[in-house]
Amino acid sequence: MTLTLAMALVAPLAAPVAAQETQLSGTVAEVFGTQMVLTTSDGRLLVTLPEGTAAPAPGTALTLTGTRTGDTFAAATLSAGTAAPVADEATLPAPLRGLGLSDIRTRRDDDGDVYLYARTATGWLRAEARGDRLHEVQGDGAGLPPDLIAAMLPAPARDEPRLTEIARMTEIEVDDDGEISVEGFAADGMRIEMEFARDGVLQGFERETDDRRSMTEAAARDRLAALGYRDVGFVERGGRHVTAIATNPSGDVVEVRLDDQGRVERERLWLN
Template structure:
């Protein structure tokens, strides 16, 4: 009788072991959200950082939020079945070059580069997105997609002589300013849709002027956004049109922040991970 009971207990234990994936443990954990990638988050715990997959449809808290999770752990990954926010996210200051401060920018995304430059993407209050490139605390390039650059930003980056140049007044929507060694380049569109490019010296004296028809074959802004959404991309940010390509910052269907390029037929030509 004793042998029979022992055999039954051993069978029950073996069944329980077979029903649980090797290395996986049902458990609870708590920590602070360090990063977000769609429905996945990285949580910092006293034991280290874990990649957590949230339940489908769960609302993703912001970075800095303190959370408690139920689920299954397997090594450095955690499949959550329940999430509770135990503390609100603390606002983290974002360092911006001075000309960008006070513009009311939202959805700010910053990426330092290996060459010492920083790329900044943000939503403008009047609609559309801004892309900026900085070297240290000095802006060297700014672009906007569907709206013109804010007047206060233009005044901060262009000398008064350049802004007073009569040809500069031809630009109804200024979309780009670039500060190169020894010169300033601006680009925008006239009221009739013609594209205008002007080059100034650093003191604002006129160097070159060009006005041409916008004959780019790339998808329009609206068509590119519609196509990206159809392909499963979300949170589509700054969008830049080239001769036949469109590049955009977005989340891909896996929840990764990427730079994606579409050709003039709406096909994905390249996708590259965008790290923050």
């Protein structure tokens, strides 16, 4: 990529803006000589590297200090960092603490609900919460961590004999009345849904063939890689589509959806 093309990514300033010492974090999108384009939560910035500093590879997460003038940044120092704010475990809802989560990414909506993605020891999870109360958790890979399941289900639900038929639990949802829905898969691949009252007493049980026509999780990850996406996190299968959090070829963290043929149906920016 040429310097001229890179500068086209930076909108010209209408008037001079006073430079100020500041810090920012982002992901390297493109590198050319002593400059790079950095994708941050505020957009893409043209960054000049400190003199004598080796250029980091595209995709590298950095934290920089330096002087920002409009949409350009003169870096004084840079170090390995994270491209998006990482939640402190102490700020997470209680059931999510102590699980060894990493690569935590959160987003808050206008109603105060928090949407969270994080890596577990065996895959990724997605959660929706308000304050310390989890509304919903979903897991891919090996499913939800056992300690999280134990924290979210009342003792009568955990002791329900039919719960043992679920070999891989993928979702727990708690509605506003405290009633609990559980979804997962039996060892033979059958899909299981269970409903519990707020006190954990079983109210419904359903077992059916998994008839989803969407790509498998593994196939979706391979397809996203072939399309130029990287850092693929949580992957959710729907009836005919797959939705994933990933970094697109331009270096933006996005939520991307593939149809059952592996074509991109939708992509939208994941805002922190």
